[in-house]
Amino acid sequence: MYPNNPPGPAGKSEVDQYPMNQFTAHEMDRSSPFADPYPHEAPGQAAGGFDHQPLLHNNEANAFHASPQMPMGPPGSGGPPSYGQPSPHANFAPSPQAPSFAPPDSPNLHYGAAPRRQPRRFKTTRKVKLTRGNLVLDCPVPTRYLQSVPLKDAKEFTHMRYTGATCDPKDFGAEGYTLRQQLLDRKTELFIVLTMYNEDEVxxxxxxxxxMKNIAHLCTRxxxxxxxxxxxxxxTVCIVSDGRNKINQRTLSLLATLGVYQEGVAKNVVNGKPVSAHIYEYTTQLSVxxxxxxxxxxxxxxxxxLLFCLKEKNQKKINSHRWFFQAFSPLLNPNVCVLIDVGTKPGHTSIYHLWKAFDINSGCAGACGxxxxxxxxxxxxxxxxxxxxxNFEYKMSNILDKPLESVFGYISVLPGAFSAYRFTALQNDVNGHGPLEKYFLGESLHGGGEAGIFEANMYxxxxxxxxxELVAKKEASWTLHYVSSAYGETDVPDSVPEFISQRRRWLNGSFFAGVYSLYHWRKVWSSDxxxxxxxxxMIEDFYNTYxxxxxxxxxxxxxxxxxxxxxxxxSDSLVDKPFSAEVAGILHLVLNYIYVLLIIxxxxxxxxxxxxxxxxAYVISMVFFALLMIYMMFATIWITVKSVTAIVDESNGNVVAMLSQSTFRNIIVSVCATYVMYFLASFLFLDPWHMFTSFLQYILLSPSYTNILNIYAFCNTHDVSWGTKGDSGVATDLGVVKAKKDGSGEHTVEVEVPVEQKDIDDAYEEACLELTRHLEPEVQHRDAKTKxxxxxxxxxxxLVLSWIISNLALVxxxxxxAIFENGLGNFEARSSVYLGFVLWSVAGLSVIRFxxxxxxLVFRIFTG
Incomplete structure (x- = not known):
């Protein structure tokens, strides 16, 4: 518990002269999840309300003056524990260029139950000095918030800092903008960015x-x-929201309860320059x-x-990363940057494990969980x-694909939802060429620039x-790694349209980016x-090419x-058939036509x-493909069992004799080896449950993965949108009409219309004259966008024609x-060779991944 405060100092600072408004509030039902988190009546206080406590001066660093603390948690619990010794820089003096900003006393007191969100009726105009020509305001946080937290002895806890940025992200430092970590002279080891668009508060x-639980875990080590x-x-946690008019208002309210956002502080224009980003800084002591x-x-x-960057305009996620990497990171110079999408829940120790991968391996440029x-x-x-x-797809990728790529040292994709990079590895060279330059090239390509279709899909x-670009960086030897002990949980699409739309971007982006990396394979040889x-x-490139x-x-x-x-x-070669040859032939013909119809x-x-x-249409197609898959699985199991039984009887159990049979090799060895390795690898990673809960669903939907998703993706390669909406602003060039009530209660408007008869006549004559003019036929030209x-x-x-023709040729x-029988043998011979090649290729790729x-797992034992 904290001691009672000594009497306040006789002299007050500028901020202390403007205490927060007094008010009373009613008791709310705290059983509601949206109930007020702070009791309105603190212990030892009368019900009449409470005042804003005076702030500490620099020479009073050791004097705690907080009133008896309000208990956090259930009623009757003690006050919140201390966080230990405050930072040596905790009581930094406010910058003279960034004056404290606080509203003056209101002459009106509000009695009774106050609304949850009282509108601001009055704002006081105050003169503040610009900091190097930039608007920087230090705003006191709400009193009720301060009385609910233990630390209030430094300005980072008592004041929220607002900066209105009017520049491009790359010019943030050059324009004289600063961040609190610079003023506090703190070294930033981890810089975490949370990117969001319009995600809700949950x-x-x-x-x-x-x-925040991960940060708490770091403090326990x-x-x-x-x-x-x-x-x-x-x-430092940086939250970048893509568009002031796009952010979810309940999410904004949640940020306000953390103390990092205050309504009414932000401005649209500073010194004649439009604000491009609103930056709020605060050190919060609460989590939700x-x-x-x-x-x-x-x-x-x-x-x-916390560093909350609310972008004025919606400019896509890659622009949000530009603010993070080009504006804020150069000022803080972090060691490791962690990228997380809002909606992804990191495991409570996952960020530490990601950071540890960089700590134990100085050559690690990026890692993912x-x-x-x-x-x-x-x-x-x-x-x-x-x-x-x-779920099955994600699990097998993390068990087979990511570990294999990590062993090679090059992971084809570090998922943006949960990954980390070493900041020094991302830097461009003196000529401005490097990983970040290539990364942010996508913003200009998707921002209306002259982009080729290949590059647009690639980005x-x-x-x-x-x-x-990190792995192939010139005169460097960076590698990428997978950290299986770090994980992030995320929602996956649970509806067919959302699933297809998501995979369209994934498939097209990965296909063209894969072609790009394979085409530029020589770049690796210029590295160190x-x-x-x-x-x-090179071996991995060959594997990816295959x-x-x-x-x-x-x-x-x-x-x-x-x-x-x-x-x-x-077939006549199948001795014991499930039904007659005529029925089997009819089923084959009908189902074949259904399959072709579904493809069309x-x-x-x-x-x-x-x-x-x-x-x-897509749901019904998925159902029919699943039914076709069931029949194909039945055919596979029946043929396998009968063929193996016949082979075993012929060879009298001789293994060598059984292996000499092509049917046994193609079906039993290849297919069974593939699925056995799935089970074995899952058990080795101590995570086998998906094999029992999700394997069958994946098998049934595998035709939809191949047919529906691939067809939709290739047929929409011309669509390179990222799913964000265009400008929906309202034009005002024709004027604005505002309605008002007159004395009789009727709505009236003020409009500007021509009333002079001469003006009306002149306009009519001009229109008639326009019709008498002979115009030369205008040659139609396509504009740049249409082209x-x-x-x-x-x-x-x-692309689609090439894809269809090549697959049709194979079929x-x-x-x-009739045509190929003389040169390539009969159908049974061709199909046996082809099916063996496909099955053994699948098995071979599975063996490599296993x-x-x-x-x-072996390397992990020795390297941690």
Whole structure:
């Protein structure tokens, strides 16, 4: 508990002369999640209200003058615990260029129940000096907030700092703007950015509370050379919101309860310059969990340095990263930058594990953790097959793909939802060329610049470009790593339209970015990597090339697999058939026509419809593809069992004799090896549950992954939008009409209209004269935007035609019995060779991934 305050000083500062307004408030029902977090009547206070306490002067650093503290948590609990010794710089003096800003006393007192959000009726105009020509205001935080937190002995706890930035992000430092960490002379080890658009308060609280729990964990590591009790002073959390008119108002209210935002402070124009970003800085001591319950020091929370950047305009996520990397990071010069999307919940120790990867490996330029799909209470979300399939997909990627790439040292993509980078590795060279230059090139390409269709699609996955540029950075030897002990949970699409729209950008971005990295494979040889590491990159490039070719022919491969297996049920070589050859032939023919019809439907709706407008067409298609998959699985299991039984009987159990049979090798060894490795790798990573809860759903939806998602993505390569809306501002060039009530209560308006008869006549004569003029026929020219759209659509047409023709050629070569029989053998021979190649390719790729994951586990034992 804290001692009672000594009497306030006789002399008051400028801020102390303007105490906060007194008020009384009624008791609210605290059982509601939106109840007022602060009791209105503190212990020892009368019900009549309370005044704003005087602020500390610099020469009174050791004098605590807070009133008896209000308990955090349930009624009757003690006051919140102390956070330890305050920082040596805690009582920094206010900058003379940034005067304190506080409203004067109001002559009116409000009695009774006050509204939850009282409108500001009066604002006092005060003269403030600009800081190097910039508007910087220090605004006192609400009294009720201060009485609910333990630390109030420094300006970072008592005042919120507002800066109206009027410059481009890259000019932030050159224009003389500063951040509080500079004034406090603090070293920033971790700089965390949370990017958001219009996410609601629950999603924001999920991410913010998770980050604050991570910071609290850093402060418990008292044996660390870097962290400890005051570790929070080495962490700054930057929240960048993309558009002042786009932010969710309840999220803004949540930020206000943390003390980092105050309404009415921001300005549109400063010294004749429009404000491009509103920057609020405050060190909060409260957190809000997703249930809207407040958590303070009594729940283990520690102070958190917040930097809230509210962009004036909606300029996309990559511009938000420009503010983070080009405006704020150069001033703080952090060691590690962590990128998190609002809605992603980091594990309570995940940020520490990400940071540790950089601490133990000086050559690590970037790292990422596991992205987990949120499965709901007791896994209830897995009842949705779409969520279950994505859960399996995420898990196997984190068990097989990411560990393999981490062993090579190059991860193709560090997910922007939860990843980290070493700030020094991101820097451009003296000529301005480097990773960040390539990364931010996407903003100009998608901002109306002259962008080629290849580059525009490539920068839909700009994080893939950043990863490659880091590894291939000239005269450097940076590597990327996967940290399996760090994870972030995120919501996955649970509706078909949202799922398809998301994957359109992912598939197109990854495809074109993959082609870019493979095309520029020589760049790696200009780096300072060792010869062995460069050769490992070449092996990984070959592996990625094989995967890229496989994905290109995935449409034809899946159809051919279905065609061959369903036809084999009626084959004469199959001794024990599930039904007669006639029935099997009819089923094969009907289902084959259904499959082809579904493919045609996908092209039609992908070329002319949005997923949101064709929801049921896609849902019905997914259901039919799942039914076709069930029949194909039945055919596979039946053929496998009967073939193996016959082979075992013929070979009398001789393993060598069984392996000499092509059917046994192709089906048993390849298929079973693939799925056995899935199970084995999952158990090695001690995370096998998805194999039992999500594997079947993924198998049933795998035709939809191949057919529906790929077709929609390729048919929409001309659409390079990021899903943000255009300018929706209201034009005022024709005038504005405002309604007012007259004495009789009727609404009247003031409008400017021509009333002089001469003006009306002149306008009429001018109109008549205009019709008598003979105009030369105007040659129609396409504007630049129309030309670009036509070029994009033309590219889309050529790409889709090339894709369709190449896959059709593959299907024709295998299935046509008349044209290719002389040169390539009969259908059974061709199909057997082809199916063996496909199955063994899948098995081979799985073996490579399995070996990579095993090596990752071995390296993890020795490197931590």
């Amino acid at each position: 999603l924001f609280a999920r991410t913010m509370h998770g980050v 008292d044996r660390s050379r870097t962290w400890g009790v005051d570790g929070w002073q080495k962490v 969990d997703p249930e809207m319950q407040f958590r303070g020091a009594d729940k283990g929370m520690v102070p958190c340095q 596991e992205i987990r799909a949120m499965t709901g209470p007791a896994g209830s979300a897995l009842l949705n097959p779409l969520v279950a399939a994505q 839909l996955a700009e994080d893939r470009i950043l990863c490659y 990597h060792s010869y062995i590491r460069k050769m490992m990159f 995967n890229l070719i496989f994905s290109w022919f995935a449409l034809g491969n899946f159809y051919l697999t279905f065609y061959i297996l369903t036809q084999a049920l009626g 439907v996908q092209f039609i709706i992908a070329l002319g419809n949005r997923p949101q407008g064709s929801k049921w 670009q759209e036509d070029y994009y659509r033309s590219f889309r047409t050529r 024709a070569i295998i299935t046509n019995t 070996c990579g994951s095993c090596l990752y």
